[in-house]
Structure formats: C-alpha cells, structure tokens
Amino acid sequence: MATEALPDGAVLMTPAGVIETFNGAAQRLLGLSGDDHGENLGVLIRHPDLAALINGELEEDLIEIAAPNDEDRRLEIRRIAVEADRILILARDVTQLNRLLTMRQDFIANVSHELRTPLTVIMGYLEATEDPSLDPATLRELLGKLLSPAQRMRALVDDLLLLTRLESSPALDPDQIGEVNVPNLVQRIVDDASQLSDGRHRINVNVDTQLRLRGVESELHSAFGNLVANAVRYSPEGGDIDVRWYHTDAGARFEVEDHGVGIQPEHLSRITERFYRIDLAGSRVRGGTGLGLSIVKHVLKRHDSGLAVRSEFGRGSRFYCVFPPQFSLPVSR
Ligand SMILES: Nc1ncnc2c1ncn2[C@@H]1O[C@H](COP(=O)(O)OP(=O)(O)OP(=O)(O)O)[C@@H](O)[C@H]1O
Ligand SMILES: [Mg+2]
CATH class of the missing domain: 3.30.565.10 (Histidine kinase-like ATPase, C-terminal domain)
Incomplete structure (x- = not known):
C-alpha cells in the first residue's frame, strides 16, 4: 500500500466497513493485526462515534476518541470517500498536540491572572483619585501607591519576554x-x-x-x-x-x-x-x-x-x- 510511508494510520474499506487493506501506522494506532483483513472495523473497535463516522452519519467526517489500545492517547479519525465504493479512514495521534493546546491555554490564563491582580490595585487607587474633595497631599499619596503594582507588572512582562527569547533560541548567540x-x-x-x-x-x-x-x-x-x-x-x-x-x-x-x-x-x-x-x-x-x-x-x-x-x-x-x-x-x- 502506497500509504506505508504515512505517519497517519490509513484503512481502506468498503462502505459497509469491511477492511480491505491498512498500513503499519494503522496497526500501531488502531491496534489492527494481519488477521483483520475482511473484518468489520466497527466491530473490531466498538465505539458509538466510530460507528457513526463509518456510516457517514456525522455532519463533519471527523471524530476524536481515545486510542483503543491506550486510554491515555487521543486519536483524531477522519473519513474520506475515495471512490464510489471505497472509504478511507485516517487516524492521527493528537495527544501531543492536545497537550500543547492545554499548555497554551494554561499559560494565557496564568499570565492574565498575574497581570490582573496589580491592575486591579491600580484601578482602585485611580478611582479614589476621582474624589473632587481630595486635598493635594492625599492625592499625591494615592498616586505614589501606583508605582509598586506598576513595577510588578513591568517585572512580569520583562520576565515573560526573557523567557520567550530563551525558549525560542536554544543555543547561545x-x-x-x-x-x-x-x-x-x-x-x-x-x-x-x-x-x-x-x-x-x-x-x-x-x-x-x-x-x-x-x-x-x-x-x-x-x-x-x-x-x-x-x-x-x-x-x-x-x-x-x-x-x-x-x-x-x-x-x-x-x-x-x-x-x-x-x-x-x-x-x-x-x-x-x-x-x-x-x-x-x-x-x-x-x-x-x-x-x-x-x-x-x-x-x-x-x-x-x-x-x-x-x-x-x-x-x-x-x-x-x-x-x-x-x-x-x-x-x-
Ligand atoms: N530557596 C528556596 N527555598 C524554598 N522554596 C523555594 C526556593 N526557591 C524556590 N522555591 C519555591 O519554588 C517556587 C518557584 O520559584 P521561582 O523562583 O520559579 O518563582 P518565584 O520566586 O515564586 O517567582 P519569581 O522568581 O518569578 O519572582 C517558589 O514560589 C517557591 O515556592
Ligand atoms: Mg524566584
């Protein structure tokens, strides 16, 4: 099969789900073995979403499920009608990609939270300065309090920029x-x-x-x-x-x-x-x-x-x- 070089698993089957041929990656990712030719994929891997995908019942021909032989790995499975009477199922390991996406979300949440705290303090003081009855000394005192949270924000942004620069270039210049x-x-x-x-x-x-x-x-x-x-x-x-x-x-x-x-x-x-x-x-x-x-x-x-x-x-x-x-x-x- 020409798909042998693909990193993704590929399974060619009839519209009813009877397996005709598959590549090495499909063996690894989907747990298929040499005996599985002629078997029904939906029977070998029992999963309601997969059955619906094979039958073409989904709006988008794409699902994500746990790998049949490893609960910790996530597979993205795609259905493509290649000829009138053949269906190609492609399986891709998206575990690492999902992990990166989660890391990115966590990172943004952390940064936002860290910036929000000093920003809230700054806004509190600024709102207090709006009071028209404030005497100049109190006003100056309030303004002086803005420096510390602003410095905190500055330090955080400096650290983030440094970290990004270090991470993006692993070798010294x-x-x-x-x-x-x-x-x-x-x-x-x-x-x-x-x-x-x-x-x-x-x-x-x-x-x-x-x-x-x-x-x-x-x-x-x-x-x-x-x-x-x-x-x-x-x-x-x-x-x-x-x-x-x-x-x-x-x-x-x-x-x-x-x-x-x-x-x-x-x-x-x-x-x-x-x-x-x-x-x-x-x-x-x-x-x-x-x-x-x-x-x-x-x-x-x-x-x-x-x-x-x-x-x-x-x-x-x-x-x-x-x-x-x-x-x-x-x-x-
Ligand atoms: N010498 C130490 N003794 C005890 N705990 C430490 C020590 N150094 C670091 N830690 C712990 O490890 C955590 C991470 O340290 P790190 O220097 O990365 O962050 P931080 O000091 O909290 O913040 P930042 O350095 O970014 O201002 C600290 O919050 C602290 O809980
Ligand atoms: Mg520290």
Whole structure:
C-alpha cells in the first residue's frame, strides 16, 4: 500500500466497513493485526462515534476518541470517500498536540491572572483619585501607591519576554559570549539581595576570585540573581545565606545555600515549571510569579549546565550548577 510511508494510520474499506487493506501506522494506532483483513472495523473497535463516522452519519467526517489500545492517547479519525465504493479512514495521534493546546491555554490564563491582580490595585487607587474633595497631599499619596503594582507588572512582562527569547533560541548567540567576571557579578547580585533582605539575613560570599566563566553576562545575572533572591525570599529572618563560586574537578560550581523554609520532595521536580509556586498555608513567606526558576533552567541549559537542588523541608535548600571545564576560565591558575 502506497500509504506505508504515512505517519497517519490509513484503512481502506468498503462502505459497509469491511477492511480491505491498512498500513503499519494503522496497526500501531488502531491496534489492527494481519488477521483483520475482511473484518468489520466497527466491530473490531466498538465505539458509538466510530460507528457513526463509518456510516457517514456525522455532519463533519471527523471524530476524536481515545486510542483503543491506550486510554491515555487521543486519536483524531477522519473519513474520506475515495471512490464510489471505497472509504478511507485516517487516524492521527493528537495527544501531543492536545497537550500543547492545554499548555497554551494554561499559560494565557496564568499570565492574565498575574497581570490582573496589580491592575486591579491600580484601578482602585485611580478611582479614589476621582474624589473632587481630595486635598493635594492625599492625592499625591494615592498616586505614589501606583508605582509598586506598576513595577510588578513591568517585572512580569520583562520576565515573560526573557523567557520567550530563551525558549525560542536554544543555543547561545556567539556574538554575545564573553568572559564573565563571576566574582564581580556575584558582588553586584549580593548587593541587590541585601537590599531585598533589608538586614534580615546574613549573606556570606565565598568566591574564587581567579575563576571566570565563558558565557552571556546578562543571562547569568538573571539566573544567579534569581537563585540568590529566592534564598532571601524563602528564608525567615535571621537565616544565614551562603553564596559560593569555586573550582571542582567537574567544572566551575555556583551554589546558593539557605536555611529557609525548604521544599517538600513532591514539589522538587516541578519548581522549574513556569508559574509553579508552592503554597505554604499559614506561612508568612510570599512567593513571586513562579517564572524565576524557569529562566534559571533555560539560561543554564544554554551554558551546557543544569540546575541541581538539595532541600529538606523546614531546614533549607541548596541550589547549585556546574559549568563544564570548556566554559570555566581559570585565570592564570
Ligand atoms: N530557596 C528556596 N527555598 C524554598 N522554596 C523555594 C526556593 N526557591 C524556590 N522555591 C519555591 O519554588 C517556587 C518557584 O520559584 P521561582 O523562583 O520559579 O518563582 P518565584 O520566586 O515564586 O517567582 P519569581 O522568581 O518569578 O519572582 C517558589 O514560589 C517557591 O515556592
Ligand atoms: Mg524566584
């Protein structure tokens, strides 16, 4: 059969549903076997929608059903009248496509929700400014409150744009690769983190001042900065935070260790998913948007590295990544 090369299953049959021939993909997708020639497809696969499709009773000659031999897979089945007395049934596996569509819907729902929250706050303040009896001082105070939710929206949009850019180009742009002075970068990141901490944590820095990295500085800034900001955000007051950058046999290692809330094992595999946050009921620790670690994951992947996490719930976490020797640049070691 000429359809053997098709990725879709193809079954040629009489209008009554008697199978004449089918390709390998049809065997796989529909669970047909060599003995099934001459059998009736509607009898082999008992499904009311399929029966109606074969009989040409549907308005549109297209249905979607679970695969007969695998409940978790979805098949799109199409009926085409090829000649006056032949019907072609085409089956396509749409499981992956459906998954992508669901992901896209979830993504849009998440983004909309995240933008709506600060927008609602902004609108609340703006409505309050409409009161004609407001004195100038109160008016200025109200306007001042608009900044924080607006900054939140800006940060979210920046993160989304960065993530989209990282996802759409899996490899580093050679023009952007340079020698990154990680000790210097870490210092800048820790200065920012100290602002965020506002004296509530002790941040200890331990870096090999000779060790540099080949990479894209702005991306590494986002990635390392996210890890350090998380350590601050998810540690109660008084918690020590250690930031380390050192040489190992496997390559250069960046590490952030905190003594904060920690992560339960069931969440560990999911924290790098977009918008994934752990809801700690009763905790005063508040999460962000859940994009940070997705950005970290993508940046590290582009630098031939990956994120590893060790965490104990209630005790703290250690996030680290190792850059292979060809990315690490020991300076006059
Ligand atoms: N050091 C940590 N200790 C405990 N939990 C953490 C730590 N880092 C991340 N998490 C958990 O993983 C979730 C995802 O982290 P991620 O950095 O992706 O998002 P976020 O911090 O909530 O928001 P964003 O970084 O986008 O502002 C966090 O919400 C938090 O529940
Ligand atoms: Mg974060």
